[in-house]
Amino acid sequence: MTAAEDAQGTAIDKGEGDRERSTGVRSRIDSERLVATLFGDPRGLALFLGTLLVFGFVSRVGFFIIDSYTVATTLVNVAAGSLEVTRSPFSLVVETQPGMVDVGGRYYGRNYGQVFVAVPVLLGLRGLAAIAEPRLVLLGVWAVAGLGFGRVLGDLTGRPQLRHLASALVALVFAVGVAGATAFQSEQLPIVALQIVTLVAVGVAVVAIYRLVALLHGRRAGTAAGVGLLLGSPLAFWATIPKRHTISAAAIAVSLYLFAVSRRSGPKATAARAGTYAVLGLFATVHAFEAAVLVAVLIPVDLATAPSNDRRSLAAVAAGFAVSLLPLFLVNILIAGNPLKPPRMLPAADTGATRGGLDGDFGGGGAGGGGPLGTVLDLGNDVLQVPMFLLDMAWAGSATLSEPERLWHVFVRSGYVPGLEYSKTAYETVDLAVLESFPLLGALAWLPIAAARRLRNRGAGLDRASRTDVLAAAWTVSFVLVYLSRLPLHSMITARYILPVAPLGIYALARLGPVRAAVGGAPRWLAGGFVAATAAVLGGMLVAIGWLSLAVGEAVQLHALVALAAAAALGAVVATRSRHREERAVALALALAGGVTASFLLLSGLVYFGYGEYALDPARLLADLLPSL
Amino acid sequence: MEPARSEAAVLVLVAVVLLVSGPVGGVSFASPSPSLDDGDASLAVLSPGEADAPLMLRPGRFGTDVAYLELPDMVADVRSVTGSPEVVYEIHVSEIGVEKRVRQVITSDFEGRLRYEVDDRGLPRHVLDTDSYEGRVVVRVQSFSTSRTVVNRTVTVVTER
Numbered sequence: 001m002t003a004a005e006d007a008q009g010t011a012i013d014k015g016e017g018d019r020e021r022s023t024g025v026r027s028r029i030d031s032e033r034l035v036a037t038l039f040g041d042p043r044g045l046a047l048f049l050g051t052l053l054v055f056g057f058v059s060r061v062g063f064f065i066i067d068s069y070t071v072a073t074t075l076v077n078v079a080a081g082s083l084e085v086t087r088s089p090f091s092l093v094v095e096t097q098p099g100m101v102d103v104g105g106r107y108y109g110r111n112y113g114q115v116f117v118a119v120p121v122l123l124g125l126r127g128l129a130a131i132a133e134p135r136l137v138l139l140g141v142w143a144v145a146g147l148g149f150g151r152v153l154g155d156l157t158g159r160p161q162l163r164h165l166a167s168a169l170v171a172l173v174f175a176v177g178v179a180g181a182t183a184f185q186s187e188q189l190p191i192v193a194l195q196i197v198t199l200v201a202v203g204v205a206v207v208a209i210y211r212l213v214a215l216l217h218g219r220r221a222g223t224a225a226g227v228g229l230l231l232g233s234p235l236a237f238w239a240t241i242p243k244r245h246t247i248s249a250a251a252i253a254v255s256l257y258l259f260a261v262s263r264r265s266g267p268k269a270t271a272a273r274a275g276t277y278a279v280l281g282l283f284a285t286v287h288a289f290e291a292a293v294l295v296a297v298l299i300p301v302d303l304a305t306a307p308s309n310d311r312r313s314l315a316a317v318a319a320g321f322a323v324s325l326l327p328l329f330l331v332n333i334l335i336a337g338n339p340l341k342p343p344r345m346l347p348a349a350d351t352g353a354t355r356g357g358l359d360g361d362f363g364g365g366g367a368g369g370g371g372p373l374g375t376v377l378d379l380g381n382d383v384l385q386v387p388m389f390l391l392d393m394a395w396a397g398s399a400t401l402s403e404p405e406r407l408w409h410v411f412v413r414s415g416y417v418p419g420l421e422y423s424k425t426a427y428e429t430v431d432l433a434v435l436e437s438f439p440l441l442g443a444l445a446w447l448p449i450a451a452a453r454r455l456r457n458r459g460a461g462l463d464r465a466s467r468t469d470v471l472a473a474a475w476t477v478s479f480v481l482v483y484l485s486r487l488p489l490h491s492m493i494t495a496r497y498i499l500p501v502a503p504l505g506i507y508a509l510a511r512l513g514p515v516r517a518a519v520g521g522a523p524r525w526l527a528g529g530f531v532a533a534t535a536a537v538l539g540g541m542l543v544a545i546g547w548l549s550l551a552v553g554e555a556v557q558l559h560a561l562v563a564l565a566a567a568a569a570l571g572a573v574v575a576t577r578s579r580h581r582e583e584r585a586v587a588l589a590l591a592l593a594g595g596v597t598a599s600f601l602l603l604s605g606l607v608y609f610g611y612g613e614y615a616l617d618p619a620r621l622l623a624d625l626l627p628s629l
Numbered sequence: 630m631e632p633a634r635s636e637a638a639v640l641v642l643v644a645v646v647l648l649v650s651g652p653v654g655g656v657s658f659a660s661p662s663p664s665l666d667d668g669d670a671s672l673a674v675l676s677p678g679e680a681d682a683p684l685m686l687r688p689g690r691f692g693t694d695v696a697y698l699e700l701p702d703m704v705a706d707v708r709s710v711t712g713s714p715e716v717v718y719e720i721h722v723s724e725i726g727v728e729k730r731v732r733q734v735i736t737s738d739f740e741g742r743l744r745y746e747v748d749d750r751g752l753p754r755h756v757l758d759t760d761s762y763e764g765r766v767v768v769r770v771q772s773f774s775t776s777r778t779v780v781n782r783t784v785t786v787v788t789e790r
Contacts (some may be wrong), residue, residue, distance in 0.1 A: 133651065151632070163636060167636050170639055174639070182659055182660055350648070380645075413692065416689075416693060416694030416695065427695045468768050549699070551749040551751060552748065553689060553695065561691060
């Protein structure tokens with residue numbers, strides 16, 4: 001697909017729309033335009049609905065990590081019209097909830113941007129639960145997503161029988177769910193609302209990566225990238241866990257897509273460029289410090305690679321960014337009385353210490369003198385603290401580069417990591433290294449070869465894709481560096497602090513020649529191999545669990561070893577591949593690595609990690625049939 | 630049949646069931662979780678049994694480098710349930726900090742085999758340094774009006790290195 005084709009996408013020519021008089025046709029055109037705007041095209045919509053379908057099915061309602069108590073408590077209060085925390089339905093004690101802050105004896109929560117998005121979802125769920133059994137409401141929402149997915153897939157493939165099949169399967173699951181329905185307490189709906197938000201965030205990230213790769217390399221590559229992010233990366237592990245990480249990933253993916261769109265001249269490019277910043281500005285209300293890292297890197301890369309830095313463009317970008325920051329400033333003023341002081345810079349409710357932006361120590365935060373001068377000094381102090389803190393974290397991260405053992409445990413092999421507080425995970429070694437949870441990254445073995453070729457051709461200048469590469473690489477390095485000194489850490493499971501760069505990892509794979517050649521030259525081997533590998537690893541692990549009586553940590557570590565083997569095989573095949581000859585081998589190696597992760601994601605939901613209760617009873621009944629740990 | 634019709638049929642089915650399940654229809658599809666109340670039950674415990682082998686404390690595999698205490702499942706035949714009592718299964722190995730308790734409320738319509746599957750318990754590696762420990766398994770039936778111990782037995786925990 002060319003850039004011009006993408007610019008048009010599936011949008012309908014305006015003149016044609018004007019000529020149509022039929023209401024039905026106009027409605028169809030409107031819906032197609034909506035799909036084009038939000039998802040790029042029907043493939044993007046299929047990826048989005050597929051996300052809801054798969055990970056909505058295996059979702060559990062409960063608290064996987066105690067941080068989620070604070071976010072859920074915040075949501076309950078905001079939904080009742082108060083930023084201040086005065087109700088705590090999930091925990092008897094307010095002040096010990098992680099991230100709860102104390103402002104002069106008043107408690108406030110965290111991740112307000114995430115919570116604001118969840119409020120309408122919660123109100124919708126409560127409305128539906130007022131007219132129907134809450135458990136069946138969840139099942140009904142899933143069923144509608146399933147019907148939508150079947151419809152889009154049937155239309156995409158030109159096989160209407162797929163729509164019949166999807167209807168039959170959805171009806172069957174719904175019937176099983178009704179027959180085996182268990183009671184669901186409406187008090188848990190705030191957790192479900194937050195889970196829907198994080199699940200949708202995964203869908204948004206998947207669609208953004210699809211659109212980005214389709215923009216640069218065509219729809220087939222885009223589809224492979226979208227599926228790769230959804231099922232071949234660890235992102236979806238956190239799909240229904242109320243943490244910020246999937247939202248961070250979505251912000252990065254959407255912002256990178258808009259950045260790529262903006263590397264061409266024209267009004268659309270200027271709007272996209274403003275959007276690149278605006279997305280991060282809005283994301284700052286969820287996590288101001290991660291947004292600050294991303295913006296700090298974006299500004300120089302943007303200025304250096306923009307088609308034009310004329311006053312008009314810069315004014316549009318600045319205006320868009322300023323407006324996007326208003327929600328952050330408003331929340332900060334209402335809570336701290338200072339637009340530049342997000343909740344994370346306020347004293348913790350339990351200890352009184354300032355937690356800091358990136359879950360590290362954060363100095364300062366003391367009040368300045370009174371009067372206008374004191375306010376200005378306070379603001380200046382806060383403005384300076386942020387970059388100083390980020391530089392400090394990045395410096396600490398850089399210092400860890402001289403610690404090979406730490407790097408080994410963070411990026412390659414977890415096993416038993418000395419110094420980790422295993423008492424906090426019941427002595428289960430479930431915290432994986434990056435490569436163990438994301439073996440597709442084994443294909444990055446090609447990166448040095450690609451870099452060497454790029455250096456040889458450096459006279460060619462930077463095209464749109466190469467400029468996007470620069471931002472993706474800079475974001476990856478900076479994001480990893482600011483968190484590296486905190487890793488490895490307990491309860492990370494998939495190195496979750498740096499999980500938000502997972503879309504950038506998939507983007508990097510899509511930019512590698514051997515990977516694209518395999519996707520384009522052997523798509524059936526890739527798709528078939530992926531399904532077979534997922535089924536084989538999933539079945540193999542279930543047999544191993546039953547046969548060897550594995551404990552949770554053992555099962556996860558065995559899965560990790562399989563992932564490392566797949567990553568090594570992929571790296572070897574890619575690095576030793578001769579040109580245009582071995583697409584099938586690369587496709588199969590990619591399929592195996594992706595299948596290992598996909599099976600991990602599914603087994604995590606159904607077997608490995610038990611907490612709370614299944615949102616949908618059919619998933620519970622399916623899990624009951626599988627061997628338990 | 631047109632695909633759109635089969636989709637519409639399922640949508641109507643979903644909408645109707647949802648409406649019927651709410652205050653308008655008044656039909657309850659969801660079975661509520663039973664809550665503890667007065668009651669009693671007759672229990673014949675099949676596992677853990679007196680002739681069972683000792684509990685094993687073994688090293689973790691696949692690079693885990695921790696220790697695991699293998700905990701036996703509880704299997705019992707339940708009869709003559711009245712009210713809503715609960716069956717409690719406890720395993721204590723105090724020397725290594727293991728205090729495991731599993732419980733489930735049963736109701737008068739329950740009769741037959743009850744099984745509690747218990748996960749292996751992860752522990753720090755150093756617990757393997759001692760050859761054996763002593764523990765206790767307990768199975769009780771209790772309610773607001775009853776507390777009856779069916780099994781209360783000392784068990785030996787043997788270390789495997």
